[in-house]
Amino acid sequence: MSHLPSVLARRPILTALLTAFHSSGSADFALTYTTAPTWPLAGARTNGAPRIAILDSSFNPPTLAHRALLLHTLRRTDPPTDFDAALLLFSTTNADKQPSGTGPVERVMMMELAARTMASEISPRALAVGVTKHARFVDKAEAILRSLASSSSVTPELYFIMGLDTILRLFSPKYYPGTTVVQALGPFFARSKVVCADRAGVQEEEAVRFWAGEEVKEFDGRVGRVEIPEEARELSSTRAREAVRRGEWEEVERIVGKEVAQFVKDEGLYAV
Ligand SMILES: Nc1ncnc2c1ncn2[C@@H]1O[C@H](COP(=O)(O)OP(=O)(O)OP(=O)(O)O)[C@@H](O)[C@H]1O
Numbered sequence: 001m002s003h004l005p006s007v008l009a010r011r012p013i014l015t016a017l018l019t020a021f022h023s024s025g026s027a028d029f030a031l032t033y034t035t036a037p038t039w040p041l042a043g044a045r046t047n048g049a050p051r052i053a054i055l056d057s058s059f060n061p062p063t064l065a066h067r068a069l070l071l072h073t074l075r076r077t078d079p080p081t082d083f084d085a086a087l088l089l090f091s092t093t094n095a096d097k098q099p100s101g102t103g104p105v106e107r108v109m110m111m112e113l114a115a116r117t118m119a120s121e122i123s124p125r126a127l128a129v130g131v132t133k134h135a136r137f138v139d140k141a142e143a144i145l146r147s148l149a150s151s152s153s154v155t156p157e158l159y160f161i162m163g164l165d166t167i168l169r170l171f172s173p174k175y176y177p178g179t180t181v182v183q184a185l186g187p188f189f190a191r192s193k194v195v196c197a198d199r200a201g202v203q204e205e206e207a208v209r210f211w212a213g214e215e216v217k218e219f220d221g222r223v224g225r226v227e228i229p230e231e232a233r234e235l236s237s238t239r240a241r242e243a244v245r246r247g248e249w250e251e252v253e254r255i256v257g258k259e260v261a262q263f264v265k266d267e268g269l270y271a272v
């Protein structure tokens, strides 16, 4: 069954929602779609803090690597963890880049498309799509926790999934002027954990240096690992955009899957 018609019908609602979110002085986290109205409470566990696996990405466009990161985190992390819910999260600001490629409405439409194609594999856990205005993980975590505490009195444990290139930037001092990395990340790691996947393109020595470093050791037990299949490791949004520009639609489909590829083609995204 194609999810495209349902997502295309969402455009006016999403446009209004994102405009209101953008102009609100106070909102810094909002959900656009959930598979269960009680998200994040749809899992089997009934006691303890609900655990939410969060895939934060620019989704420019969503790829099958993003899908693999989320599904493999839910199935086998080291150490093994039971999750109650999952969240695809998009930030309207990025820590390093100016917005380019596509606007927020198309990004969220593609995220919702990806979410609908994954929902049955994630079930019985609840899956949501959300947006935040924050670029740094420390601020994203705070916004999500604050929002859930005010709307549902739930205090979940957040697990941020990221590739090695991103965990290197989470621990980079350039994002925390006026303080040390350990001080800046202390409150974040008190309530959240990180699940990290190796990423093609990161130099071996840089990876070895990072894992042996004092800063990551400071948060021992708060950083887990996940492996994704070989074929997903080399996929990236950049490669998908380049394949669109070359008009190689089979390659685009191999990187992003059938439905997102169709959306990108129909909407004329990334063509120039
Ligand atoms: N193939 C992959 N292997 C491991 N981690 C990945 C992979 N693709 C994306 N990630 C991770 O997923 C998160 C979101 O990725 P992001 O949105 O930056 O995708 P991207 O493909 O790197 O995008 P772009 O090519 O536009 O820079 C990041 O933490 C990134 O490290």
Ligand SMILES: NC(=O)c1ccc[n+]([C@@H]2O[C@H](COP(=O)(O)O)[C@@H](O)[C@H]2O)c1
Pocket (backbone or CB within 6 Å): 056, 057, 058, 091, 093, 094, 095, 096, 097, 134, 135, 136, 137, 138, 166, 169, 170, 171, 172, 175
């Ligand atoms: N120190 C940090 O918290 C930090 C550093 C770099 C990127 N990020 C975020 O990671 C996500 C992925 O970033 P890229 O799209 O640049 O790969 C974005 O939301 C970005 O803002 C966070």
